[in-house]
Amino acid sequence: MSIKGRAFIAGAYEHPLRLIEIQSVAAIHAECAKGALKDAGLTLKDVDGYFCASDAPGGALSMVDYLGLNVRHIDSTETGGSSYIVHISHAAQAIAAGKCNVALITMGGRPRAEGKSGVKPKKVTPNIPEVPFEQPYAPTAVNEYAMVAKLHMHKYGTTSEQLAWVKVAASYHAQYNPNARLKDVVTVGDVLTSPMISDPLHLLDCCVVSDGGGAIVVVNPEIAKKLDRPLIQISGAGESPQGPMGGKMDMTYTAAVHSGKAAFKEAGLTPDDIKYASIYDSFTITVIMQLEDLGFCEKGEGGKFVAEGNLISGKGKLPVNTDGGGLSNNHPTSRGGITKLIEAVRQLRGEAHPEVQVEDCDVALVNGIGGGLGSRHCSATLIMERV
Amino acid sequence: MMATLYQERKMAIPEMHPEHQDYWDAAAEGRLLIKYCKSCEQYHYYPRNICIFCMSDETVWKEATGTGIIYTFSIMRRAKPAPYAIAYVELDEGPKMMTNIVDCDLDSLEIGQKVKLVFKQTGDADNLGPYVPCFTPV
Numbered sequence: 001m002s003i004k005g006r007a008f009i010a011g012a013y014e015h016p017l018r019l020i021e022i023q024s025v026a027a028i029h030a031e032c033a034k035g036a037l038k039d040a041g042l043t044l045k046d047v048d049g050y051f052c053a054s055d056a057p058g059g060a061l062s063m064v065d066y067l068g069l070n071v072r073h074i075d076s077t078e079t080g081g082s083s084y085i086v087h088i089s090h091a092a093q094a095i096a097a098g099k100c101n102v103a104l105i106t107m108g109g110r111p112r113a114e115g116k117s118g119v120k121p122k123k124v125t126p127n128i129p130e131v132p133f134e135q136p137y138a139p140t141a142v143n144e145y146a147m148v149a150k151l152h153m154h155k156y157g158t159t160s161e162q163l164a165w166v167k168v169a170a171s172y173h174a175q176y177n178p179n180a181r182l183k184d185v186v187t188v189g190d191v192l193t194s195p196m197i198s199d200p201l202h203l204l205d206c207c208v209v210s211d212g213g214g215a216i217v218v219v220n221p222e223i224a225k226k227l228d229r230p231l232i233q234i235s236g237a238g239e240s241p242q243g244p245m246g247g248k249m250d251m252t253y254t255a256a257v258h259s260g261k262a263a264f265k266e267a268g269l270t271p272d273d274i275k276y277a278s279i280y281d282s283f284t285i286t287v288i289m290q291l292e293d294l295g296f297c298e299k300g301e302g303g304k305f306v307a308e309g310n311l312i313s314g315k316g317k318l319p320v321n322t323d324g325g326g327l328s329n330n331h332p333t334s335r336g337g338i339t340k341l342i343e344a345v346r347q348l349r350g351e352a353h354p355e356v357q358v359e360d361c362d363v364a365l366v367n368g369i370g371g372g373l374g375s376r377h378c379s380a381t382l383i384m385e386r387v
Numbered sequence: 388m389m390a391t392l393y394q395e396r397k398m399a400i401p402e403m404h405p406e407h408q409d410y411w412d413a414a415a416e417g418r419l420l421i422k423y424c425k426s427c428e429q430y431h432y433y434p435r436n437i438c439i440f441c442m443s444d445e446t447v448w449k450e451a452t453g454t455g456i457i458y459t460f461s462i463m464r465r466a467k468p469a470p471y472a473i474a475y476v477e478l479d480e481g482p483k484m485m486t487n488i489v490d491c492d493l494d495s496l497e498i499g500q501k502v503k504l505v506f507k508q509t510g511d512a513d514n515l516g517p518y519v520p521c522f523t524p525v
Contacts, residue, residue, distance in 0.1 A: 126402060127402075132402050135402075144473075147475065150459050151459040199461055199464065246439035248431075
């Protein structure tokens with residue numbers, strides 16, 4: 001069974017704030033749920049499927065009750081920041097199987113208001129099998145991705161200047177996003193002279209820390225056609241977790257190799273068909289590796305590809321993260337998958353900012369890398385078409 | 388570039404799981420035990436009872452030679468109180484393991500560099516934990 005054409009994205013909403021001192025985490029989820037349903041032209045009563053990840057306080061049971069939902073399908077798949085991209089695929093599968101007709105996905109959090117950051121050692125819960133053999137060495141989000149960047153540079157000759165181009169493109173787009181956390185356009189030089197966090201990653205190679213949230217509504221084809229919104233079809237999806245594999249890992253590639261292949265196959269499309277891509281930008285290196293592993297350029301050529309300005313809308317071959325991405329706009333509660341989906345929906349609807357809107361954008365790809373690329377991560381790929 | 392000399396830092400005390408007692412006992416004696424599967428004849432790390440490659444339960448502890456090469460690493464510059472080097476070391480037996488590189492100028496490290504085992508004790512004077520395997524340049 002394929003999900004192609006079996007489900008449509010009808011609603012999307014991104015919380016406008018990047019520092020949220022006036023709402024609880026649950027209240028952020030509720031505001032986003034309301035925003036996405038309103039965008040779709042639906043109400044709370046229409047929802048019969050609910051999807052959330054570990055940012056949802058109390059999990060699906062607390063949130064279903066808090067939001068006042070009456071659902072017959074729930075899914076709390078947790079793959080870090082890529083969770084919501086996985087949720088879209090799972091929602092499409094559930095809709096195709098008749099398990100629900102209107103699926104609501106919510107996310108949100110407030111790490112800034114709560115004083116959290118990405119350079120502190122990860123918090124761990126008991127009984128996780130790898131933790132006794134990793135936690136003493138103080139892995140963090142930044143130094144794990146930094147090890148991956150270091151290896152990519154060593155093997156392929158990727159440079160800090162090339163990494164910086166990912167941030168340059170993100171900042172170029174963010175200047176047009178009034179809600180962006182960072183609106184200043186930066187240069188390669190700005191990135192290279194920003195403080196070194198964990199080498200080779202500078203401060204400006206790292207995504208922002210932001211409060212925020214978002215929600216998406218996925219519906220069956222009959223409902224989608226009755227709504228007064230552009231038809232955004234889900235055409236293909238793939239998900240692939242990858243870890244150190246007992247010590248046999250090759251950290252020069254991501255699991256996007258697998259998730260991308262599956263998504264393109266299901267959609268019946270190739271990288272050449274993609275007009276716009278949302279590519280998870282937890283760090284600059286993350287984007288370069290996904291571009292290679294999804295087939296937008298040859299393996300090892302990602303640095304060169306981005307340094308040619310290819311990610312910049314209106315200038316390059318593949319406009320990426322036209323909202324400013326996680327590097328400049330928003331990385332709500334360190335889980336950026338939802339904002340990647342939302343900007344792709346804007347592009348397909350023609351609702352992106354005019355300065356970054358891709359002309360005739362009818363096919364878009366979203367890719368997320370959740371978890372730690374230097375340990376365990378999950379790549380999720382989604383291909384959508386305006387039909 | 389100025390040197391970034393390794394400084395002792397408080398390492399988190401690992402949670403102890405029952406099937407790893409031999410591992411921690413050996414670590415206290417300065418020996419690294421890794422799991423070897425008698426069925427598929429492969430080493431793996433971190434240790435499991437059941438082989439990650441073939442699901443055989445015929446896994447046994449073997450003492451690692453204690454040398455390997457740096458597969459990749461990064462120096463966490465923003466750490467308090469001092470920078471530290473996280474790394475994956477590829478053991479001579481094959482598996483790659485997360486570790487720290489210690490007792491050296493961290494700025495001198497390179498991918499592919501040969502390293503050897505050295506053990507550091509987790510915790511601090513008030514709450515001492517087990518020793519864990521780290522590496523230092525040969």
